[in-house]
Amino acid sequence: MSESPIVLEAKGITKQFPGVLANDNVNFDLRKGEIHALLGENGAGKSTLMNLLYGLHKPDKGEITVNGKNAIIHSPNDSIELGIGMVHQHFMLIPVFSVAENVMLGDEAVKNGSLDRNSVAKKITDISKQYGLDVDPNALVGTLPVGIQQRVEIVKTLYRNAEIVILDEPTAVLTPQEAEDLFRIMRDLTARGVSIIFITHKLKEVLAVADRITVMRAGRVINTVKPSETDSAQLANMMVGRQVILTVDKQDHEAADEILKVEGITVRDQRDLETVHNVSFSVRGGEVLGIAGVQGNGQTELSEALTGLRSPTSGKVTIDGKDLTGKPPRIITEAGLAHIPEDRQRHGxxxxxxxxxxxxxxxxxxxxxxxxxxxxxxxxxxxxxxxxxxxxxxxxxxxxxxxxxxxxxxxxxxxxxxxSRNVKLVIANQPTRGLDVGSIEYIHSEIIKMRDRGVAVLLISAELDEIMALSDRIAVMYRGQIVAIVEAKKTTREQLGLWMAGAHVQTA
Ligand SMILES: Nc1ncnc2c1ncn2[C@@H]1O[C@H](COP(=O)(O)OP(=O)(O)OP(=O)(O)O)[C@@H](O)[C@H]1O
Ligand SMILES: [Mg+2]
Known part of the structure; x- marks a missing residue:
């Protein structure tokens, strides 16, 4: 990569928010056609630096050059003009609009009134084909899975001729399969000369796809390295400034009485499709039951039905013997539930x-x-x-x-x-999504402490590593059903992976 020219450079960037020096004299550069990963603990200043490059904030000090020229970026319009596109950490799409409408939103041609839906749809189709993005311009965004919504965001940047694409934690919400697809798309983009800044907390991903890695901590750049010169442990250390234990310390523990009992529940989603079919299981005090499964197999609706965000159409849910089927969240909370919801900005x-x-x-x-x-x-x-x-x-x-x-x-x-609440049951849905390795280590140990105190824990996670590390028993969800429940010690990643993919049903 060293021979390709620098397309973007940030020099001595400093940004102060009230009480926080979010960027402290940051130097960063991006070469043509490279994937440059940006790593750093939560609050290190990664999104801030990207927001500065994209014109959402103004730096207090420092300068930005694009293709060697001094760039004046006062707004996203300026950065789009310079060929910079950004896919944000929390998506910015409008769910009730179609893909084409979302892509056009804020586009200059539309503002000037010269809107031609057919040519927009055609351009979207062309871009999708060229980069293997596969999106339907007429689909309503709200009905698309997250992985596809994210492609819409990428199409949107390419539609505006972006040559520099910023992806802020794009894989946090993706299934492993969707993440693989995204990496393929990223490689297609770089092969065509697009340069990518890629933010993630997943060290394995960084080592697999990045050409260079820059690590930030407390607003400063710590180092820029190549994947071949480093490993997960060293990256984790650079990020948080100490040794991180990447495995969970968990002792055997007797489970007590049944706390959560789910009997034959069936749940419909917001489109009125039945996404959970007749599911039964229980979680005992002092036990972690992990639900593994590819996202979109009913886990969301199941957890919504258990926490009062959605009513099951049939079946029964009891907590510590109390029937709470279809009760509102506050009643279930008062019965002793702690809930870490999947969508932090909407429900948390x-x-x-x-x-x-x-x-x-x-x-x-x-x-x-x-x-x-x-x-x-x-x-x-x-x-x-x-x-x-x-x-x-x-x-x-x-x-x-x-x-x-x-x-x-x-x-x-x-x-x-x-x-921190005094509860009988924890339902944790993707509890460590978007967290840095140091924070994951702490939260995992807190979950195990609760289990050791006799709390029942239902863990729903798309991260198989997390399920394997924390669970005493593991249930696998596939197409709305629990297809296997096994003791964690008696299974393997491979076996779970097969069940998750719908292979052979078995219960032990
Ligand atoms: N608009 C804002 N107003 C005030 N403080 C802000 C604002 N945006 C960011 N900050 C602060 O700046 C610091 C850096 O935040 P930033 O979002 O850049 O972190 P990050 O590295 O992206 O972290 P994460 O991995 O959690 O997304 C944080 O302390 C944050 O609270
Ligand atoms: Mg961020």
Whole structure:
């Protein structure tokens, strides 16, 4: 790669937010046709640097050059003009619009009134074909799986002739298969001269696809290395500044009585399709039951039905003997449920509330947070301070709005709140999505501590490594059914992979 020219360079970039030096004299460059991975712990400043390159924020200091020329970037329009495209950490698509409408949104030609739907659709089809992206311009975005929505975002950047594409944690929401597809697309793009900045927390991915890797910590660039010169342990160390234990320490443990009992539940999704068929299982106190499965096999609807976000059409759900079938979230929460939801921005947080308020979202109407119907700011603040420090939430204070936190730190606020409550059952859906390796290590150990205290844990995760590391028993979900339940110790990745792909059904 060393011979290809530099297409983008950031020199001495500094950006201060209230109480946080998010970028501290950052130097970064991108070469033509390379995949340059950007790694760093939650809150390190990765998204901030990308937002500066994309014109969403202005740097306090430093300069950016594109193709060797000084670039003045005041808005995304300027960066698009310079050939920079960005796919954000949290997607920006409008679900009720079609693919074509989303792609056109904000485009200059449309603003000038010269909108021609057919030619737009044709251009989208051409781009999809050229890069093997396979998207239908007429599909409604809200009905597409995340993997395809992400392709729409990529098409959108290419439609605007982007030669530099920024992907901010694109694989966090993808299934392993979708991630493989994305890597193929990324390689197709770079083969055609597109340059890519790729942010991820998954060290294996970085080592597999990147040409160069830059590691950031606390707003600074620590180093830029080649995959051939490094390994996972060294990268983890550079990211968090200490040794990270990449395996979970878990002792054998007696499970107690049944806490969660699910009997023959059937659930329909928002399109009224039956996505969970007659599912039964139970989780005992002191046990982690992991649900493995390729995303989209009913796990989302199952967890929604268990946590009150959706009513099952038949069957029964009990927690500690109490029938809670179809009850609203607050009743189930009061019966002793802690819930880490899959969609953090929709179900886990109120982005416009402070961290302190978010950390008491389930209990704010009880003592010590309320007294005779009046909120107690001191108690809220104390609780938040304790959790911020225990869970290492990177923030200048507890008063900052949750929406101002980095993606991973938003997730930490939810996990801290839920894992610190006094509960009988935890339902954790993708608990470590978007978290850095250091935070994953801590949260895994907290989940095991809860299990050791006798709490029942239902873990739903698309990461097979996470399922294998934490579970005592593993259930595999395939096409809305549980096709196998096995003791974790008695199975292998390969066997689970086969069940997940729909091979031969077996229960032990
Ligand atoms: N608009 C904003 N206002 C105030 N502070 C902000 C804003 N955007 C980011 N920050 C702060 O800047 C720091 C860097 O955040 P950034 O989003 O760049 O982190 P990140 O490396 O992308 O982390 P993650 O892996 O969790 O996504 C964080 O402390 C964050 O709280
Ligand atoms: Mg980020």
């Amino acid at each position: 947080l109120v982005l416009s509330y402070s961290i302190a308020d978010n950390m008491a979202l389930c209990d704010y109407y009880h003592a010590p947070f309320s007294s005779r119907g009046v909120l107690q700011p001191k108690a809220l603040d104390e609780n938040a301070r304790k959790l911020i420090s225990a869970f290492d939430v990177r923030t200048p204070s507890a008063f900052v709005n949750a929406g101002k936190l980095s993606g991973g730190n938003q997730q930490k606020v939810i996990v801290a709140r839920e894992l």
